[in-house]
Amino acid sequence: MSTFAGMPNTTTSKDQTTAFPGTVELFEVTDDQRLPCMLSGDQDAFLAVVFVGGLTDGMGSVSYAPKLSELAERQKFTLVQPHWSSAYEGYGLGSLQRDCVEIEACIKHLRLKGKKKIVLMGHSTGCQISIQYLLTKQAQTPVNGAILQASCSDREAFAEEGHVRVAKSAKEIHDKCFPNGLTAEDREEKRGELWDCMPRELAKEFGLTYMTWYRAWSLLCVGCLFAFSGDDDYFSSDIPIHADASSPEQRPLIETFGNLPRDIPMLFAFSGADEYFPFSQGVTPEGNFAKWKQAAAEGMKRDEDEVRMQMTVVPGASHSVKQSEAQVVLMKAVGDFLREKL
Incomplete structure (x- = not known):
């Protein structure tokens, strides 16, 4: 089987816990469609983190999901892992647009359950879903923050x-x-x-x-x-900040990152040994993030230090952060972000 960005090998090592307790409930997308979501951690908390994986991922499949659930229990938030129609092999017949419709339905369900603050966390193509959500659904069904782990380009x-x-x-x-x-x-x-x-x-x-x-x-x-x-x-390293005369139709970053909501805190957590990131081409997470933040600042008409975007690189982490030590570092970054920014 081929592998590519968004299709990580999520197999965990033998010393990692792969089971964790939770509750499964249904949320309504349309009158004819209901999908399940799993709630774990502190299920009575007012803060919820909605986690969406990448291509071929599904509920609980990402290797650090148990650690994220443990963090939710310690730090008093609810971890919500919805099923979406593009999960597992369903992505071949799907689109980001459909994904966002279903994630929006899950978020509406959580609001009705009394969740006061909701953070959208994406892994791999879940990062594209998160950006798409902020650009197309935030005005109608807002979230309070976003965490993007392993944002990289399928095209590259x-x-x-x-x-x-x-x-x-x-x-x-x-x-x-x-x-x-x-x-x-x-x-x-x-x-x-x-x-x-x-x-x-x-x-x-x-x-x-x-x-x-x-x-x-x-x-x-x-x-x-x-x-x-x-x-x-959204994340290819060759996308210009502004329209480029050599390729005037290419969608520049000012049209995507430049249109992000002004006051949404965002954490970009890159994997330091991401097998799908173009390190071999001289691209760096810092370089990509700098362009994204510049585009966001220009679009928001703010100084860059006023833009609520931050980044971290998890040393030695693979795309799906299979390493136990790297998972500890990632969980600290996620926990700090939720505690300090929400």
Whole structure:
């Protein structure tokens, strides 16, 4: 099976606890759809952390989930792990847009249960979901903070792992069906061949049986400002802060990070040995974060030191933080952020 950003090996070592107590309950997305979520830690707390994993992850699958639940118990917050339709292999037929609709439903459910403060925590592609949520759902169903762990680019990770053929095929389908780019209506109504499943031999590149052209194109292609291309492309290191004359349609950071809510505290927790981060290309977490914060400051019309974004790098941590020592460091960073910023 191929591996890529968002598809970490979440297997824990033998000395790590993989079971923890919790309660499963249902939240309503539509009249016809209810999904489960697991609550653990201090279930009566007024603060909840809603955790969303990456591609192929699901409820409890990320290696540090037990440690996060233990932190919730110690620090008196509720850890909420919702199931979403794109969990496990479902991402091949999904989108960030659908993910946010379902996460919003979970957050509404928690508000009705009396949760006063809610923090959205994403791992890997859960980071893209978190950014998308802040850009599209925050005004209607707000959260009080966000933690993004292992935010990196699927486009860059795939480029290093030989998925160029899939990207080229997906782009050909897009350009043939939508030579002038997608409209919001095309995407909302899923019009055209882009939402058909690709041949199975191509889906196998993702370790899947079924995957739409749209999802492959969204993961692999450059994010564009006007054509709704590369919807997942938030974190690539080559995205400029402002529109670039050499690629005027590329969606710049000022259009994404520059539109983040003004007063939401955010923690970016990078993995120091992330196998899907482009360290080999000379890219650094510090460099990426500096551009994101600059774009946010310009968009908010604030000085950078007034922007409520901070970062940390967990030394020696893999993408999904499988190492026990690194998990301890990550939990301290998460605990400090929740205690000091919320």
